Amino acid sequence: MAPATPPMLQLMFFLVFSQYFVSGTNTNGGTNTTTFTLQNNCAYTIWPATLSGAGSPQLPKSGFELKPNGSISLDVSEPWSGRFWARTVCSVDNSSSASGGRFRCGTGDCGSGRIECNGSGGAPPATLVELTLDGYGGLDFYDISLVDGFNLPISIDVQGSKSCKSVSCAVDLNALCPAELSVVSDYKSVVGCKSGCDAFNEPRYCCTGAYSSPATCNPTSYSNFFKKACPQAYSYAFDDSTSTFTCPAALNYLITFCP
Template sequence: MRFSSSLLIVSLLCYVYGGTSAIFTIRNNCPYTIWPATLTSRGGAISTGFELRSQTSTNLNAPAGWSGRIWARSTCSYFEGRFHCLAGDCGSGQVACNGAGGTPPVSLIEFTLNGDGNKDYYDLSLVDGFNFPVAVAPQSGGCPTAICPVDINNRGCPNELAVRDGSGGVIGCKSACFAFNQPQYCCTGPYGGPQTCKPTYYSDIFKRQCPQAYSYAYDDKSSLFTCPAGGNYLVTFCP
């Protein structure tokens, strides 16, 4: 798993962790319980996993200069004392992910706070596939909301990309990279740059339904958003 290309570059260019902290309000609008999780790439740690019942919210305090990702897990339970989720599991065996990332396919929300130009950078990424509709709404006026409102699991996920639960329901839609591990889908080898890595049939499936989300690694032009640093953010699953 990796950050979308531009957000990673922004994170690497940020040498000073100064500035103000931010509050991420995580909202569950899904009709069932989910288990959000976070992975920090830079800055102080925040809660790495928790339960969130339907129609409830919780706040995460992100320290100044924080960079990382947020995702959600579903269909979770304990088995022989270990916590496990069929969608988005991080493999820790606990509700807290403790520095582990989510197993694709996962819909990712990526942040770099106090980045280049004293801006926050944020995006939605389906580069690792899809498991939840999601939105990021800055709480400061004038900053754009990024939204992927469509349940791709049940609207257009090809059979060859579908991840199913025990009853046959689709709970995740893999990216072509994760499904096939081919350079043209993973932007590796001869396709390892923006000039050679282009949209594919599979990335277009994601892009048509969620045009504001990254559909492949170099999908920067329509998918990377900024806001003046210092604001708070509402992250909604099933917006």
């Protein structure tokens, strides 16, 4: 969920997490289909992206443009695990004209050089939505993660089941981000807020080395900044108890950017 750095370690944790849950009981026999609807309520164009976990089929699109008020629906057969995020401040670099220009983004870039990410994850900082469908015990698991930092607000609404909780990080943390965590665009505006791990690459912020267990890796002032603003979201690697949500096999999920 780069070199052997904390973001890559986080992706490794995500893939292990996904593989564990997908290997659980599949009560639906792999025949049900879930629809993800992605809605852009931001005042600007974004480029959402998807990454499937280990053993899960790829979604019909791994990256696409979504203009203000635009939406797109993607179907996937269960069981499935993966993540969604949005890339922002994107453009085509025409300096590499031999290949028709390289697609680049200021936040969440997946490094493919194209709008499609083709199996690559997003570079921090990026707000993540992580889901496992029909996982352990036949349940869906879902969360919003700020472990890789923040680039825009996101919400998850479960459709088809009244018993499942909606989750959101609706605050624009870019406007509140400490200077030492801020990612600034060419136009001098803050477009992303790094995690303490990404900003400082120290074990106590990354839950690595001597801090690699829940007993030794505790919240820091930076993870507390994220948690105070978005109490339902993951703020650091071991923030499970208040940040993972379950649902009995929902039919559809609405993921809204800038809710």
